[in-house]
Amino acid sequence: MRRDVFQAIADPTRRAIIALIAIQAMTPNALADKFDITRQAVSKHLRILSECELVRQESKGREIYYSLEIEKMKEIDEWLSRYRTIWETRMIQLDDLLATMKKEKEDN
Amino acid sequence: MRRDVFQAIADPTRRAIIALIAIQAMTPNALADKFDITRQAVSKHLRILSECELVRQESKGREIYYSLEIEKMKEIDEWLSRYRTIWETRMIQLDDLLATMKKEKEDN
DNA sequence: TACTTGCGAAACCGACCGGTTGCGCATATA
DNA sequence: TATATGCGCAACCGGTCGGTTTCGCAAGTA
Structure with a gap:
């Protein structure tokens, strides 16, 4: 199954899982405690994250x-x-517009 | 139905639609021509994009x-x-590491 | 007015998704 | 060795998703 980021x-x-494991590595059980779902459900999410290489795993005894x-x-x-790029360009254009308006006002 | 960006x-x-309408405004029919799907399918995507306010529509006669x-x-x-922030910090740390290694090498 | 065209809405369908329960296996621990 | 624990995998289930076809309506056009 081809996965996509x-x-x-x-x-x-999954975004919440990402937020947690960005801080520190965690086991599926530890993660499941945080969300009101079973460990197996968390494992499924982790598998999806794994498939698109968003996650790294390290075995430590029987824990992962x-x-x-x-x-x-x-x-x-x-x-x-x-x-x-687009919204920054717009921002610059808006700045230019405001500057022009200010200048015109001063000229009056 | 609550939608999410x-x-x-x-x-x-939908990402392809976004890419197209970022350049210029387009009608559902024009979009459907680009992808091998029906106009109605495109309309559904546009509705989803609308629901999370990623899209703006402007009526022009019978065209939208x-x-x-x-x-x-x-x-x-x-x-x-x-x-x-995280990956930029890592980058800096890597730079520091490389600089340290270079310095140590020079000191030898 | 009759016809065409552009559109959204609704009903339907197969596939997938997020969750569950129930395994079996490997690793501690008594 | 027997038991508990941490894990992945598979089967199952209801809901959602992306697509289709069909329809009705509004706006141009003959």
């Missing part, structure tokens, strides 16, 4: 610690950068 | 032109900024 962050629970693969988040940033 | 951008067709509400894209950027 955008699909991965679409679910609010999951942490965020921050590099992968850049992919979203790259996609967004195109639109960031 | 993250859910809206999860679908690849849809364009991107770029401001709403900032919401994604705000969410992402938190993680951007």
Whole structure:
């Protein structure tokens, strides 16, 4: 099954998981305690996050610690950068407009 | 039905629609020509984009032109900024590490 | 006025999604 | 060794999703 970063962050629970494991690595049980769902449900989310390489896992005895693969988040940033250019350009244009209006007012 | 920006951008067709209407306003029919799906399917996507205010529409006779509400894209950027801080910090730490290694090498 | 065109809404359908329960397996621990 | 714990996997279930077809309405056009 081919997974997508955008699909991965679409679910609010998965975004919450991302927020938690960005701070520190956590086990599925520890995560399940935070959200009112079963450990198995968390595991499913982690599997989806794994499939699109948003998550790294490290076994420690019988426990598995999951942490965020921050590099992968850049992919979203790259996609967004195109639109960031647009709104920044608009902002500059707005600044220019305001400056022009101010100048015209002063000239009167 | 409450909609979410993250859910809206999860679908690849919707991201393609966003990319198109970011450049110029388009009608549902014009959009449908670009993707091998019916106009009605496009309309559904536009409705979802509308529900989370990612899209603005302007009627012109019997045609409706849809364009991107770029401001709403900032919401994604705000969410992402938190993680951007993390990877930028890592980058700096990596720079520091490399600088230290270089210095140590020079000292030998 | 009759016809065409652009659109949204609704009903329907197969696929997928997020959740559950119920395993089986590996790793501590008594 | 027997028992408890942490985990992934599989089966199942109701709801949602992305698509279609069908329809009705409003706006141009003959």
